[in-house]
Amino acid sequence: MGQVHVLEHPLIQHKLTIMRSKDTPTKEFRELVQEVAMLMAYEITRDLPLAPIAIETPVAPTVAKVIHGKTLAIVPVLRAGLGMADGILQLIPNAKVGHVGLYRDPETLEPVEYYCKLPQQMDLREVIVVDPMLATGGSASAAIEAVKRRGSTSVKLMCLVSAPDGIARVQRDHPDVDIYVASIDERLNDHGYIVPGLGDAGDRLYGTK
Ligand code: PRP
Ligand code: URA
16 A cells, blocks of 8 residues: 655645635745645655765765666646646756646546656656645546556655545555645545645636636
């Protein structure tokens, strides 16, 4: 069973609280999504392997550490995941980026895939699927399925706000995937929105309704 990690860092929690407020405008919300995603990526990449290389400083030759092994691919779920990918790329600018386009049918709440473009050699990459909201879990599960179809065997899921249902769904469908969230909220409402949540993440990011 994949592990669930709730990232309790005070900066993450403080910024998430500002995002949740209905009075936070689009510009600030967008900046906060990027900042929180960057902070979460810092935590998630703690276990990246390091290898020694020989370099010369201006003072002396030495052996120092660099990240080694599988290269990263960030896969935002369109559209709201884009805001998170921008934040992660500020920290890891060399990461490749794939896109999975999904929307949630408002009646059935089931995800509908409309786009999928992923980097080459997905089987050789550490993949981080990013989406701010993990509600029923249908979208995240479908996005993970899409990257696995292309050969990925090492996948993590990173979301800002989650509901217990969404976590259970991803754990059931993808028991090999670790889940990283900033919060596990109480529940879903009758429309599949996370309570208390932060509303519709895509609309809040892009100022749509
Ligand atoms: C939102 C969100 C997730 C999905 C979560 O996207 O960004 O992708 O809902 O819900 P689920 O866990 O029940 O699948 P939405 O369908 O609103 O599309 P958008 O990003 O284009 O606004
Ligand atoms: N999608 C969102 O954007 N917000 C929710 O609360 C649930 C799904």
